[in-house]
Amino acid sequence: MNEAFLMKMLWNLITNPNDLWCRVLYSKYGRNKDLRFSINSQPYDSPLWKALTDIWDKIQENMVWQLGDGNTINFWLDKWIPDGTSLINSSSQTIIDTTLNVCDILNPEGDWNQSYLNENLTTSMTYQILAIPPPNELDGRDMIGWGGTNTKHFTIQSAYNIQRGHIHSIEGEWQAIWAWRGPHRIQTFMWMAAHERILTNYRRSRWGIGISPLCNICGAADETVIHVLRDCISATQVWLRLVPSNQSSNFFSISCRDWIFKNITNNFHGTHDLNWTSTFMVACWNLWNWRNKEIFEEGFQRPTDPTYVILKMATETDNCLHNMWSDNQHETTFIGWRSPREGWVKLNCDGSHNDRLGLAGCGGLLRNSDGTWLKGYSRKLGNCDALHAEMWGMYLGLDLARREGIMHLHVESDSKVLIDMVTKKSNFKGNIPTLVSRNRQLLELNWQVHLSHIWREGNKSADWLANFSYSLSSFDVHFIESPPRELQRILFYDISGACMPRNVRLTM
Numbered sequence: 001m002n003e004a005f006l007m008k009m010l011w012n013l014i015t016n017p018n019d020l021w022c023r024v025l026y027s028k029y030g031r032n033k034d035l036r037f038s039i040n041s042q043p044y045d046s047p048l049w050k051a052l053t054d055i056w057d058k059i060q061e062n063m064v065w066q067l068g069d070g071n072t073i074n075f076w077l078d079k080w081i082p083d084g085t086s087l088i089n090s091s092s093q094t095i096i097d098t099t100l101n102v103c104d105i106l107n108p109e110g111d112w113n114q115s116y117l118n119e120n121l122t123t124s125m126t127y128q129i130l131a132i133p134p135p136n137e138l139d140g141r142d143m144i145g146w147g148g149t150n151t152k153h154f155t156i157q158s159a160y161n162i163q164r165g166h167i168h169s170i171e172g173e174w175q176a177i178w179a180w181r182g183p184h185r186i187q188t189f190m191w192m193a194a195h196e197r198i199l200t201n202y203r204r205s206r207w208g209i210g211i212s213p214l215c216n217i218c219g220a221a222d223e224t225v226i227h228v229l230r231d232c233i234s235a236t237q238v239w240l241r242l243v244p245s246n247q248s249s250n251f252f253s254i255s256c257r258d259w260i261f262k263n264i265t266n267n268f269h270g271t272h273d274l275n276w277t278s279t280f281m282v283a284c285w286n287l288w289n290w291r292n293k294e295i296f297e298e299g300f301q302r303p304t305d306p307t308y309v310i311l312k313m314a315t316e317t318d319n320c321l322h323n324m325w326s327d328n329q330h331e332t333t334f335i336g337w338r339s340p341r342e343g344w345v346k347l348n349c350d351g352s353h354n355d356r357l358g359l360a361g362c363g364g365l366l367r368n369s370d371g372t373w374l375k376g377y378s379r380k381l382g383n384c385d386a387l388h389a390e391m392w393g394m395y396l397g398l399d400l401a402r403r404e405g406i407m408h409l410h411v412e413s414d415s416k417v418l419i420d421m422v423t424k425k426s427n428f429k430g431n432i433p434t435l436v437s438r439n440r441q442l443l444e445l446n447w448q449v450h451l452s453h454i455w456r457e458g459n460k461s462a463d464w465l466a467n468f469s470y471s472l473s474s475f476d477v478h479f480i481e482s483p484p485r486e487l488q489r490i491l492f493y494d495i496s497g498a499c500m501p502r503n504v505r506l507t508m
């Protein structure tokens with residue numbers, strides 16, 4: 001049986017032991033062992049159970065924990081920190097106590113015992129731990145997740161990747177696609193093409209059952225990605241007018257992945273004086289789009305001058321005029337901070353990450369309807385990604401507002417992702433991050449809280465406070481009673497209603 005499916009099966013046995021088939025299998029062979037920690041088989045066990053026993057190590061390697069109360073996770077041996085390693089590899093001591101659970105590494109106030117961390121671990125590891133919310137009974141039991149995906153949700157695809165030894169995908173090299181300033185659907189298409197994910201006839205034929213792999217247009221070859229985008233006569237005609245003739249032998253000879261990669265990253269000069277990346281991506285997208293329309297739309301005719309259509313679209317993209325043909329309408333609006341309604345308090349919160357320092361920080365402030373400063377906060381977090389820093393910023397701000405006795409709170413964050421997570425607009429397939437649950441719990445208390453997204457231009461004071469955290473000496477929350485002098489210019493700017501222009505997407 002396929003190993004990825006066996007892994008999926010064993011994963012279900014470990015995480016959903018109450019499913020009927022899991023109970024049957026477990027009662028027969030499980031021998032009352034907690035499968036999270038060990039498994040074994042006897043010579044007379046079924047071949048399936050033996051196969052599961054054989055791959056248990058792989059599951060174990062990819063099992064990561066998410067902290068709840070910290071009572072079941074071994075501090076040194078289990079994998080519970082975000083980088084997926086065990087702390088035993090980062091110990092700065094020769095002797096460690098491997099009986100300690102995570103909940104044992106707290107001080108009497110329930111915060112991380114910083115002196116223990118400092119004495120026993122490297123600084124960079126200490127920074128990572130300090131940015132993790134300390135275990136708390138209120139967060140529920142510790143949970144296990146699958147380390148192969150960032151949502152901690154088991155997928156067969158990720159098990160395949162682990163089998164092939166590519167745990168870390170090589171997305172870095174495709175950054176150029178996402179950095180390109182143009183329509184998202186073209187970026188997505190280009191990424192799919194580079195990963196051979198678009199549904200060409202060749203790909204469909206491999207699913208079997210009477211599907212021809214041949215190209216519908218020329219019928220002369222299998223329709224692969226490189227065929228439809230470059231080698232088919234319908235595509236070659238287009239490229240010959242875009243690529244200078246002294247470049248064409250190279251252009252038409254390299255393999256698909258290299259071809260896409262080189263053309264989106266190299267500063268290549270086409271026959272027209274346009275940004276080559278835009279020309280290339282727009283051309284590929286149109287070639288695929290026309291191919292689809294020829295197949296699916298009766299009576300569709302390719303443009304008589306495809307090169308003209310491509311160059312026009314590439315020009316529009318570069319001039320940000322793509323709303324002429326794009327379904328994303330853009331309009332310039334003016335954004336700035338606005339004071340909250342009478343009787344309400346506004347919380348602006350933010351988080352940031354500083355690569356150079358290897359640190360993350362967060363901060364925020366409370367202001368009333370006159371724009372008067374009520375209280376600010378700033379905390380150096382340790383090391384975590386920017387999204388977690390945003391989560392921290394919101395959590396500490398909500399917690400502060402609650403303790404200040406505020407009953408009507410308007411929260412603004414410049415992280416749309418975070419707001420969608422907290423307001424449950426985005427669905428989680430795996431475990432919910434602890435800080436998101438904590439934010440949700442705070443929202444459910446007896447007070448009125450309204451959350452909204454604000455562009456960064458309107459959140460500058462919170463951003464300043466998040467960056468200010470790097471200058472703090474301790475990792476404790478630093479409360480600020482009156483605004484620091486350097487921040488006053490931004491605060492004044494906010495209440496004077498100054499606005500900055502920005503392009504905003506109106507429809508999705």
Ligand SMILES: [Zn+2]
Pocket residue numbers: 215216217218219220221227231232233234
């Ligand atoms: Zn063809």
